[in-house]
Amino acid sequence: MSGNDAFKRFFRKFGQADSQQMSDYFHKWMFGNVRFDNYTLDCDSTIITRYGEQEGVRKGYNPRKPDRLSHYPVMAFVADLKLVANFWLRSGNSSASDNFVSFLADTFDKLHGNTISLLRLDSGFHTVDISV
Template identity: 30%
Template sequence: MKVQQTTTHCQAPLLPRREKRKIELEKYRLQKKIRKFNLPVTFDNNTTTKFANFGPVESFKQAIGFKELIKSTFTMRKAPNSKYQSQEMLDFLVDAQILGLSRFEHINDLRYDPGYLKIKGDIECPEESAFRRLFKALGIESLEELRSINQQFIALHSQTKEPTEIWLDCDDTVITLHGNQEGGEVGYNPRYHGRPSIKAKACFIAETAELVNLKAYGGKTHSNGEFLNFFKEAEGQLPHNYVPKGVRMD
């Protein structure tokens, strides 16, 4: 279903020529900074890697100050004698997701890949058990900080654009819980009838697939349950120069 906004005050104003020029110069500086991180690739027993295309990703992360933003926002601390602090592990975890390693046991692939380790500066990657312990220790405050990090990256991206109209995609899904997990309720579950589950609602910017809002509800929550509050939260988190033109809902 598509919902078109018809209010006239939602028209995005045009940027002055000086502001456009400023954005173009910033894009050029970023492109120039990224070029020097290209990784030469050869295929032999010592340098074969599954992640040779990760070089531009890491260079982009450095160019936008990815680690610095995490360190300034994510305050979770481990013991002083820990080999890896939480901020470093979050950086590795983001790398794993970008490279398609969505399961804990697959993260160990990064520990033994020479190409990835060279790009990261010949450092050692944590074992997958360390990431399990990190998630186990996460509290509500840490989750809100992760949400803040996501919002800051969206705002950073928006600074490279003129005021623009966007579409928002909203969807939800049923996540089945196995075992005794917090927040589960027995509600509509098309695949596992009678199993406890949670209902996850998500909102994305259609043009860029950037996640704007994500919340979990009990399994008894319907698709339209608490949706208005969820959407208002998503709309309130958009950068000031992003103007919602319409909403797609599944």
């Protein structure tokens, strides 16, 4: 078995575009092969406090650690299958609804045309762009 450093060197070759393309391929393959439809899709966001100088960290709303650098990821889960449908790591100065319409479109694309019966969001996603 190769050591940890060999894996790090291998995956360092992948840029953002390569990683996104690979993620899209595997998500579409996975949801294209699952024989289930009428998904319940849950979307949520959270705050991850960072210590150090990771890429994309910014000061933003952080109720537990004010004035600390953080990331503000947004995630989508298929509740019925207990699978992560999509995940975007955003900078800490984002809000729950920032660029959410694009995130949702990307999530629907990864679900490979399967039907979403129920979309559950919390109040942080409520904006004019998202309201129906």
